[in-house]
Amino acid sequence: MYRSFRPILAIMLGICCLAFVSMKKKPRILVFSKTKGYHHASITVGAPAIYKLGQENGFDVDTTSDAAVFTKKGLKPYSAVVFLSTTGDVLNNEQQEAFEKFIRAGNGFVGIHAATDTEYDWPWYNQLVGAQFKSHPAQQEAVLNITDDMDPSTHHLPNPWKRKDEWYNFKNLQNGLHVLISIDEKSYKGGENGDVHPMAWKHDFDGGRAYYTELGHTDESYSDPLYMKHLLEAIRYAMNK
DSSP states (O other): OHHHHHHHHHHHHHHHHHHHHHHSOOOEEEEEOOBSSOOOTTHHHHHHHHHHHHHHHTOEEEEEOOGGGOSHHHHTTOSEEEEESOBBOOOOHHHHHHHHHHHHTTOEEEEEGGGGSBOTTOHHHHHHHOOEEEEOOOOEEEEEEESOTTSTTTTTSOSSEEEEEOOOEEESOOTTOEEEEEEOGGGSSOOOSTTOOEEEEEEEETTEEEEEEOOOOSGGGGGOHHHHHHHHHHHHHHHTO
16 A cells, blocks of 8 residues: 555655646846937847847846836845846935845846946946946947956957947946956047957946956947857846845
8 A cells, every 4th residue: 555655645745746847937137228318229230139039048127218127026036137228317315225235135246338338427326337428429340358268258259359339438437347358459449448448347336246348339249159158147146146
């Protein structure tokens, strides 16, 4: 009698294990793209491209340009928030406070391109994103140098990496950033940061993690496998995965 129950028990145990695995929630990120200044056309292709990254790599993606989600309850489902070419003053004081608490709770941030052209009057955000946009020349090809080729977000990239995009000059660059990619100002016209001109960096900040990549102005970026792998690993870092 006892032995006859053993196969049944094994099957029931297997079903329970499968049910437990299916109940585990995938990590979820929020892609935020509100603009109060210049609106980048590439947001239209960038948001679905990041959604596709999530589908292919085991995380869920929500997209919005509505800042009302920046409350304690609204941000609770997310492991990281991506600012996709946001511009200008996109959060009010209460929303800023909610986002600061989100990061301090151990969550992450990814800034893409114009995320540095955002919230100039919020010092905490400047420290989080790592710099502020100053100016840019016309779009053109330039040479990028991989300054840390062991990082997952840069390990796959050619070094040097010749690429066409819109290249920002920065002000208020923060100390303590781990620079991953820099640009060779001798390779294009209009650079204003000199020999040390970072283009992508990351750092632990205020209890959480922040990654910024200047790349991503052009529509073509979001169908470029090299760039999308770079962005995927930035998101994984922010999610702490």
